[in-house]
Amino acid sequence: xxxxxxxxxQYNHRSQSVTGxxxxxxxxxxxxxxxxxxxxGSGKSTLLLILGGMLFPSTGRVLFNGxxxxxxxxxxxxxxxxxxxxxxxxxxxxxxxxxALENVQIPLLLxxxxxxxxxxxxxxxxxxxxxxxxxxxxxxxxxxxxxxxVALARVLANDPTVILADEPTGNLDPDTSEHVMNFFDEINQxxxxxxxxxxxxxxxxxxxxxxxxxxGTIGL
Amino acid sequence: xxxxxxxxxxxxxxxxxxxxxxLAILIGITAIVSxxxxxxxxxxxxxxxxxxxxxNILILPKSVTVQNYYSADMxxxxxxxxxxxxxxxxxxxGLDNLSPKLTIPVSIKGRDFxxxxxxxxxxxxxxxxxxxxxxxSQPAGCGVVVGSLTDNSxxxxxxxxxxxxxxxxxxxxxxxxxxxxxxxxxxxDTLQMFDKTFSVVSILPQTGTVDDSRIFTHLHTVQGVAGxxxxxxxxEIVGCCNAISQGLVQKINTLLPEAKVVTITQVVETQxxxxxxxxxxxxxxxxxxxxxxxxxIANYMYANVFERRKEIGTLMAMGAxxxxxxxxxxxxxxxxxxxxxxxxxxxxxxxAVTLGPKLAQIPVLPMPMLMVWAIALSTVIALxxxxxxxxxxxxxxxxxxxxxx
Numbered sequence: 037x038x039x040x041x042x043x044x045x046q047y048n049h050r051s052q053s054v055t056g057x058x059x060x061x062x063x064x065x066x067x068x069x070x071x072x073x074x075x076x077g078s079g080k081s082t083l084l085l086i087l088g089g090m091l092f093p094s095t096g097r098v099l100f101n102g103x104x105x106x107x108x109x110x111x112x113x114x115x116x117x118x119x120x121x122x123x124x125x126x127x128x129x130x131x132x133x134x135x136a137l138e139n140v141q142i143p144l145l146l147x148x149x150x151x152x153x154x155x156x157x158x159x160x161x162x163x164x165x166x167x168x169x170x171x172x173x174x175x176x177x178x179x180x181x182x183x184x185x186v187a188l189a190r191v192l193a194n195d196p197t198v199i200l201a202d203e204p205t206g207n208l209d210p211d212t213s214e215h216v217m218n219f220f221d222e223i224n225q226x227x228x229x230x231x232x233x234x235x236x237x238x239x240x241x242x243x244x245x246x247x248x249x250x251x252g253t254i255g256l
Numbered sequence: 257x258x259x260x261x262x263x264x265x266x267x268x269x270x271x272x273x274x275x276x277x278x279l280a281i282l283i284g285i286t287a288i289v290s291x292x293x294x295x296x297x298x299x300x301x302x303x304x305x306x307x308x309x310x311x312n313i314l315i316l317p318k319s320v321t322v323q324n325y326y327s328a329d330m331x332x333x334x335x336x337x338x339x340x341x342x343x344x345x346x347x348x349x350g351l352d353n354l355s356p357k358l359t360i361p362v363s364i365k366g367r368d369f370x371x372x373x374x375x376x377x378x379x380x381x382x383x384x385x386x387x388x389x390x391x392x393s394q395p396a397g398c399g400v401v402v403g404s405l406t407d408n409s410x411x412x413x414x415x416x417x418x419x420x421x422x423x424x425x426x427x428x429x430x431x432x433x434x435x436x437x438x439x440x441x442x443x444x445d446t447l448q449m450f451d452k453t454f455s456v457v458s459i460l461p462q463t464g465t466v467d468d469s470r471i472f473t474h475l476h477t478v479q480g481v482a483g484x485x486x487x488x489x490x491x492e493i494v495g496c497c498n499a500i501s502q503g504l505v506q507k508i509n510t511l512l513p514e515a516k517v518v519t520i521t522q523v524v525e526t527q528x529x530x531x532x533x534x535x536x537x538x539x540x541x542x543x544x545x546x547x548x549x550x551x552x553i554a555n556y557m558y559a560n561v562f563e564r565r566k567e568i569g570t571l572m573a574m575g576a577x578x579x580x581x582x583x584x585x586x587x588x589x590x591x592x593x594x595x596x597x598x599x600x601x602x603x604x605x606x607x608a609v610t611l612g613p614k615l616a617q618i619p620v621l622p623m624p625m626l627m628v629w630a631i632a633l634s635t636v637i638a639l640x641x642x643x644x645x646x647x648x649x650x651x652x653x654x655x656x657x658x659x660x661x
Contacts, residue, residue: 082655090573091655111577118575125658129570133269134262141257143574154257194575 037229038064038087038198043096045082045252056082057093058252064231066197069224071243072233079252080233081202087231088121088200089113100198118146122191126203128183130175136162136186137171143193161189165219181212188219199223201232205239217242259580263587270563273556278596280552281638284545285600285630286607291541293608293623294616295534301618313493313505315339316516320489334358334487337475339512340375343491346511350504353377353494358478358487362449362471369435370470371449373478373488376424426474429454433461434468447471450481495519545633550641553592557585557645561652568649569657578650585646586639593638597631604630 040063045056056079064070072080085091086098089105090113098105100120105113117123122143130139140158149157162171165185175183184204191199201220205213217239224230224244232243240246248255267274317333340356355374362371424430429447431439436459441447447454454473462468479486495504508517561568568581605622612620 085655085658088573090658111579114572114575114577116575117573121575123570123573125570129566129573129658131262131265131567131570133265138257138261138265142262142571145257145259145262146571146575146580151257190574 037066037068037101038231039097039099040083040087041097041099043083043086043093043098045079045086045091046094055252057086060096060249060252060254062247062254064229066229067224067227069220069230069242069244070232071240071246072231072249073235073237073240073246074249075235078249080235080249083249084200084202084231084233088123089116118143118194120197122194122196122199124187124191124199124201124204126206128175128187128207130183130186130190132175135172135174136167136178136182136189139175139186140190140193143190147194158189158193161192162186164192165189180207181209181215184208184212184216188216192223196228198229198231201230201234203234203236204232205234205236213239259583260587263584263591266564267588267591270560273559274592277549277552277556278592278599281545281549281592281596281634282599282603284541284549285596285634286603288538288541288545288633289601289604289626289630290607290611291534291538292626292629293605294612294618294620295538296623297612297618297620298534298616301616312519313495313508314518315491315493315508315512316518317489318514318516320516331489334484334489335515337479337486337488339515340488340491342511343493343508348504348507348511350495351493355492356475356488357490357492358475358482358484359470359489360478360482364439364447364449364471367438370466371478372470372472373475374421374424374472375475377422424457424472424474425455426477427452427454428457428473430458430460430472431456432468432470432472433459433463435471436460542633546637549596549634549637553589553638553641554645557589557642558648560588561585561645561649564649565652565657568652569654572652572654573658581652582646582650585642585649589638589642589646590635592642593635594631596638597634598627600634601627601630 041061043060044058047054047056060083072083074080082091086093089098089100089108092106100116103116105116108116131142134142137155137158140161141154144154144157159168159171162168165188167182167185167189170178170182170186173182175186178186184207199220204220205216208216213236220230220232221242230243232239234240317331317335320331320333337356340354343351343354358373359370360373362369421430431441431447436442436456439447441456441459443456443459445456447456449471460467460472475488493508505517505519571581605626608620609622612618
């Protein structure tokens with residue numbers, strides 16, 4: 037489903053070239069649950085963004101269902117993210133001025149789904165995450181765990197085939213982390229592919245396989 | 257949820273930052289609407305005053321010097337009546353009324369008076385060659401506000417104000433108020449002049465000018481007794497004030513190079529100066545509003561884009577394309593512009609209606625047309641100022657916005 041072929045990413049920092057990823061190659065088949073671990077600054081988040089079509093690699097290719105992502109225009113990559121991918125962020129990235137319900141409606145709005153259908157689907161997802169009594173709360177009125185659950189409901193709104201999660205348990209207490217990991221297990225069992233960047237060993241163990249990223253290079 | 261919900265909620269989330277930009281555009285539109293509103297009614301008021309003054313352009317023989325505007329036709333120099341034809345057949349804009357005159361002295365009951373021959377308007381129109389051409393094919397009037405302030409009286413007394421009358425028989429006379437009291441005659445009486453009997457069709461109201469001592473009759477009658485042929489010694493014109501300011505006098509000069517064209521210079525110059533000052537003030541405010549309002553909105557929008565980098569990156573991660581991001585910011589600018597335009601129109605109109613009578617001593621009424629103009633101007637400024645910040649947002653690097661937070 038996702039293939040990364042000899043991807044290198046170099047940054048320029050104060051006129052000096054810094055290597056973020058070096059000749060990284062691996063495949064992620066459909067329905068896989070991969071955790072990518074490594075120390076801070078090892079290039080985990082960079083790798084996730086490259087996989088999501090949001091960061092041009094310096095060299096190499098990223099294939100999504102056989103299509104080279106970076107041979108497409110930015111708007112074509114946006115279309116793929118809209119239909120096939122879902123991002124989960126460590127800081128949840130909810131719109132602070134929208135309610136929980138409206139936050140979940142955003143991907144549906146982007147997909148061009150009409151208001152009533154948006155609402156029905158968003159309510160159903162929030163109910164699944166146990167937030168039926170928090171539909172009209174804005175993020176500042178929700179606990180950290182509830183905010184992450186709203187973000188998880190949002191990620192499922194466009195029914196993605198791939199979920200890219202960046203430190204999804206990084207800001208959560210152990211109990212909430214457990215709920216989140218159960219959620220990932222659940223959606224993986226539904227057939228969705230999950231790629232999760234984490235430095236939490238317990239979370240990493242829940243994946244089917246783990247890739248170690250050290251100094252921009254993959255080790256097994 | 258629609259895109260406008262997203263925009264509307266964000267505006268209220270960060271409304272404090274928006275206030276400065278909104279105020280900049282609101283104050284600018286308020287100022288320009290109030291100036292335009294007062295200027296419009298001020299111009300109308302001055303035009304009305306000029307209209308009430310009567311003729312404001314005189315055409316005289318080249319050699320005549322003007323000592324007194326109202327007695328400028330009292331001389332022995334003449335020029336052909338054909339000049340009237342040239343004027344009537346021309347396509348000059350702004351000739352509201354014109355009245356050719358020939359004045360000769362007349363002695364009645366041992367007293368000297370001025371007998372002035374005038375051409376009634378129906379004679380202009382009866383000439384087939386003039387029908388459907390020249391100034392009579394153009395709309396009459398100078399755009400003076402219609403209402404209680406205008407004189408709609410159809411009587412021959414309109415001669416005093418309009419300097420032209422509709423009909424006048426060859427042996428009919430209109431007598432100035434002073435002449436009537438000296439001769440002790442009234443409407444319906446008869447008057448003997450040049451061995452002919454004239455009927456007095458009207459006694460003209462007091463004007464305070466030399467016209468009060470005149471006796472008016474048909475031009476062709478006076479031409480007959482003067483024995484000089486088809487000549488006149490003056491043509492009085494009621495020229496529209498705006499047309500005068502736009503060079504009507506110069507155009508008449510070009511049309512009649514053999515004649516002298518004079519105008520009530522001071523009055524017209526004051527009007528020209530007032531109009532120019534108001535239009536310059538209006539232009540100045542337009543430039544200020546474009547600059548201050550535009551810069552303020554652009555500055556706010558750039559700051560807003562910077563502050564919302566994480567949101568933009570998140571939306572892009574969810575699949576929002578550049579056009580969606582562009583629309584979010586332009587829709588916000590549109591709302592800002594429309595609200596600024598409506599608010600500016602309301603505030604500007606209140607200001608004009610309240611201050612107009614105090615500042616310009618004229619009644620000022622609301623002008624709904626200015627609302628369309630205010631909204632359009634405000635919206636165009638807001639959209640133009642927001643375009644580049646919005647474009648910047650639409651092409652932000654999503655990875656940079658996500659990685660840095």
